[in-house]
Amino acid sequence: MRSIRPFAVSSLLLLCFRALAAEPTALPDSTAADRGSVAVTVYNVNLALVRETRTLHVPAAGPATMRFMDVPSAINPRTVHLKSLTAPGEIHVLEQNYEYDLISPQKLMEKYVGHEVEIVEQADDLTTRTERATLLSVNGGPVYQVGDRIVLNQTGKVTLPSLPEDLVARPTLVWTLDAHRAGKQEIEASYLTDNLTWSADYVAVVDAEDRASDLTGWVTIENRSGASFENATLKLVAGDVRRLAREMDVPFLQAAETRMAKGAPQFAEEAFFEYHLYTLDRPTTIKDSQTKQITLFQAAGVPVTKRLLLVGQPAWYRGQYGTLTQGEKISVILEIENQVKAGLGIPLPRGTVRVYKKDRSGAEQFVGEDAIDHTPRDEKLRLKVGEAFDVVADRTQTDFKLLSPRETESAFEISLRNRKEEDAVVTVREPVGGDWKVVSSSHPAKKVDAGTLEFEVSVPKGQEVKVAYRVRVRW
Numbered sequence: 463m464r465s466i467r468p469f470a471v472s473s474l475l476l477l478c479f480r481a482l483a484a485e486p487t488a489l490p491d492s493t494a495a496d497r498g499s500v501a502v503t504v505y506n507v508n509l510a511l512v513r514e515t516r517t518l519h520v521p522a523a524g525p526a527t528m529r530f531m532d533v534p535s536a537i538n539p540r541t542v543h544l545k546s547l548t549a550p551g552e553i554h555v556l557e558q559n560y561e562y563d564l565i566s567p568q569k570l571m572e573k574y575v576g577h578e579v580e581i582v583e584q585a586d587d588l589t590t591r592t593e594r595a596t597l598l599s600v601n602g603g604p605v606y607q608v609g610d611r612i613v614l615n616q617t618g619k620v621t622l623p624s625l626p627e628d629l630v631a632r633p634t635l636v637w638t639l640d641a642h643r644a645g646k647q648e649i650e651a652s653y654l655t656d657n658l659t660w661s662a663d664y665v666a667v668v669d670a671e672d673r674a675s676d677l678t679g680w681v682t683i684e685n686r687s688g689a690s691f692e693n694a695t696l697k698l699v700a701g702d703v704r705r706l707a708r709e710m711d712v713p714f715l716q717a718a719e720t721r722m723a724k725g726a727p728q729f730a731e732e733a734f735f736e737y738h739l740y741t742l743d744r745p746t747t748i749k750d751s752q753t754k755q756i757t758l759f760q761a762a763g764v765p766v767t768k769r770l771l772l773v774g775q776p777a778w779y780r781g782q783y784g785t786l787t788q789g790e791k792i793s794v795i796l797e798i799e800n801q802v803k804a805g806l807g808i809p810l811p812r813g814t815v816r817v818y819k820k821d822r823s824g825a826e827q828f829v830g831e832d833a834i835d836h837t838p839r840d841e842k843l844r845l846k847v848g849e850a851f852d853v854v855a856d857r858t859q860t861d862f863k864l865l866s867p868r869e870t871e872s873a874f875e876i877s878l879r880n881r882k883e884e885d886a887v888v889t890v891r892e893p894v895g896g897d898w899k900v901v902s903s904s905h906p907a908k909k910v911d912a913g914t915l916e917f918e919v920s921v922p923k924g925q926e927v928k929v930a931y932r933v934r935v936r937w
Contacts, residue, residue, distance in 0.1 A: 486525035494532035510658035535688025557638040583618035657686040662813030679758035700811035701737030896937035903931035
């Protein structure tokens with residue numbers, strides 16, 4: 463590795479010291495109105511990357527101070543990066559201060575502790591009286607000294623002579639810059655901010671036969687960062703981005719406003735590192751304290767497979783129990799293949815899928831919801847949307863033998879009753895565990911994996927079907 467020459471380091475330090483020693487020029491404040499463009503990349507880990515361009519007018523080369531305003535109150539100042547687009551390398555930040563001590567009645571009173579203020583009182587006859595007092599404390603309420611008296615709970619309006627210099631109206635970055643030449647500079651500032659995140663939601667409307675669904679994806683953007691971004695280029699990153707835990711620098715805002723997007727804009731999707739990136743095809747405004755929803759995609763006629771699933775317990779094979787369950791609930795599972803041939807085939811971000819179905823009148827009714835993780839294309843979605851009302855089960859252990867301290871043989875009977883007006887198929891899935899073997903069964907037994915036994919049972923409408931099997935387990 464090439465070492466840095468001491469002379470070069472000394473020269474660089476000397477330039478910095480000269481820049482700081484010279485009287486800096488005060489540049490005009492830069493606000494959101496000076497933005498040429500802004501791009502916001504939102505992650506689903508309560509984080510966003512903001513890149514914005516602004517125009518600076520530098521009257522002379524050398525050091526200058528500037529207030530870079532309208533930044534989020536949740537900004538991470540450690541991540542700020544500034545570069546010149548007009549002349550790269552010709553403007554540098556020598557010093558940065560993040561000022562977020564915002565103006566408020568409480569802050570103003572705190573700044574005037576120990577100083578003289580004026581209290582204006584109004585009498586019953588509407589005449590006013592002004593009294594000078596020294597503010598001694600604001601802990602638990604203001605305490606004043608008027609002459610040689612200490613006054614508590616003083617009524618009237620408090621007027622202050624001036625605004626303290628160390629209070630700002632909105633979060634501000636104060637920079638000491640070193641410009642190599644005078645003139646107009648187009649700069650780009652980038653930074654990370656907390657309290658700006660997004661999540662995905664999906665609406666699935668299944669058809670009358672429960673064999674197809676219209677699936678719509680929505681993204682919900684929550685902006686509590688403390689800043690608004692008008693006409694921004696919006697990108698969303700889906701994936702598990704690692705973040706190191708750290709204490710929050712500033713508190714976040716609590717208010718919220720919900721707005722629904724009217725159109726159905728599409729996001730362009732692309733692979734990005736080990737994540738997926740979605741880019742909105744038009745600029746959008748992300749207001750502070752706002753919840754914004756935008757359509758991610760729409761897919762019609764996506765095939766759906768509905769399953770009725772009954773799942774047992776692995777502990778039932780190692781002891782003697784007798785009757786295990788009565789009126790046991792059977793889960794309703796919807797399976798959707800995330801494939802191009804099924805009308806999807808796109809990476810689906812983590813979110814909640816809410817399922818609806820039309821009743822006989824044609825009105826859509828909510829039938830259940832489930833959460834999905836990040837799902838790549840060509841993978842399967844499995845949604846547990848509820849439990850069957852008219853299909854129930856009883857489970858009984860009909861026999862138990864302890865063959866050795868670590869080997870048992872158990873027999874079970876599962877009674878499935880279908881009270882619907884149509885036939886049903888119930889998947890019985892038994893997590894056995896250990897080293898096991900099916901000794902006998904009334905229905906074909908399938909070994910799904912090393913720890914799962916499964917039966918597919920057809921139950922005609924209005925009838926009861928019993929599944930009996932015997933299994934030997936060693937552990």
